Amino acid sequence: MAWSRLTEPEHKGVGELIRALGAQAALRHLLEGRTEWGERLTPRLELLDLDRDASLLRRIRARVVIPGDDEWPSGLDDLADPPHCLWVRGPMNLGEACERSVSVVGARSATVYGTTTAADLAAGLCERGFTVVSGAAFGIDAAAHRGALSVEGATVAVLAGGVERPYPAAHQHLLAQIAEVGLVVSEVPPGSAPTRHRFLSRNRVIATATQGTVVVEAGLRSGSLSTANKALVHHRVVAAVPGPVTSMVSAGCHQYIREKGAILVTDAAEAAEAVGSIGRDLAPEKRGPDRAEDVLDEAEARVLSSLPVRNAVGVGTLAVQTTMGERELVACLGRLEIRGLALRDGDRWRKQRRRSRGGAA
């Protein structure tokens, strides 16, 4: 908790020291003035007041989770510079929530197509037992949280600023709802503003606390691709949702599929299959409508395709068209009649008309 107050996320020197000595011994080391970079922390050290933080935690009904705690998301241990602690608000167990979790992220300047898709995706993932993790930003992030809430699913918002500080401010109500039933989490202490550096560091938490990241919409250089980049670096699954090639906020998704090998997903079943356990989360195969023609053998299909819809023709004409023997032809016509595909008209035949379906060529 002290280190979270004293340093910015991903401070190289502090990370090395804590890895070498452990958090407590490292703090003594710092206080004894035995580090090169410690002097720079002096201004923050003077402001440090852990008693005040303890009462602050009670007031904002938050708790602090540290590495090794039951609630600590095990995925964060893959980070070279993991958070020193997480400030957490909400009733769920963070560690359990992250055990089967997906981050759903994307552009703030999302389209209606993007936010609708993100909400559907998040709802479907929750229904499949996943926790949906995101960053509570405008656009895709908020839509993902809302989709999860809409099915009373588990959702975790990871903020770049303090957990008591709704950011963006317009999401005050959304974040309050998430803190009520899910979790609002940050590695920076209460009172911290979200800065650019903290956003980027926050993204590594989203990327590694979860088993995979789905990018719903992203411009070519959007911050949501930074989450995907971090997920890739840490060997998490990255999936992306396609969209119109004319949409600038789908361009990042398409590029990611083309160049980084992100898996193209179009719905929650496919996202679950991409991120989930092999065997457990197989998406059902997508199929078009069944057609009566599908069960025909090659000869039957050829006869059917030679039958006119209007003016019935005789078996002789069909023999020319199909290059089939008359006996075989008559047998085929009989089978097509039974299936309701061919109509006899005296000694002539025509196709049974059906409702058109479109699609095939």
Place this chain on the structure above:
Amino acid sequence: MAWSRLTEPEHKGVGELIRALGAQAALRHLLEGRTEWGERLTPRLELLDLDRDASLLRRIRARVVIPGDDEWPSGLDDLADPPHCLWVRGPMNLGEACERSVSVVGARSATVYGTTTAADLAAGLCERGFTVVSGAAFGIDAAAHRGALSVEGATVAVLAGGVERPYPAAHQHLLAQIAEVGLVVSEVPPGSAPTRHRFLSRNRVIATATQGTVVVEAGLRSGSLSTANKALVHHRVVAAVPGPVTSMVSAGCHQYIREKGAILVTDAAEAAEAVGSIGRDLAPEKRGPDRAEDVLDEAEARVLSSLPVRNAVGVGTLAVQTTMGERELVACLGRLEIRGLALRDGDRWRKQRRRSRGGAA
């Protein structure tokens, strides 16, 4: 020419016989009654009249191209059962046209998004020196031809019926235009109606005459996927254009990318790269707009992200926020000032306001 009149495309027995004996000897073999299946061709044999066909060719201003001719598309030699001949209308050399060619195919029940994308893609491919080959069907096919014509590019329509017979009839004008400047081609003789079997056979011609197939829109079981399937079987490149996940006619494209390894392409440059020669047709890398922040080092970026937009702050406050030494801080602030990113306000500093861009998180 006779074989084209006597049999349907992909007739197994005929194919074997011609491979074994050559087309002329095979015909003598048939006429001498020495094949098992020859009897079925008798009705057509009785109708055969090559002199009438010769004058027909002159009347419809068509020609016949056979394997080994200068105009024969070499890609067709990859087929186990290639066409016996091609009936061709139009001023281009078919063999040359196919040397650098792409087929652009897709659903008949296309959306405006699909037809617009197909036309743009075809126009861009023509501008890159490709011939655009398609099937003149409603929807994507017609849009591809029209896109090619719009830039006076090379385009070839491969029909499932006779070349003198506009199909669909509504495309009479389009096909006349293509025959005027490009090529209209079929392996079945004039007078033949397009049947289901002939459509499927036609698709193998489109798939193998070209170096690659781009599917623009396709339902889950559409005929345009049959062209893509045949392209894959014959080791041609298959690419697909993504679209909204809510669009049924993009579902086949998405499935093809997910399951068959089709290359996702979003524009002509990417399609050319996928299909064209390595080295010659590299697509330019897609980039977002440059940002002033991109050239900053880590320390400068951290200082910039800590500067408030409104109420300027002193160096002491920045030292707490950035955990940087004052000397380093002042140097960074100076460099940011030079770049026009930071503003000095007495001994306080704030961020230089810029037009917002949206996108990053």
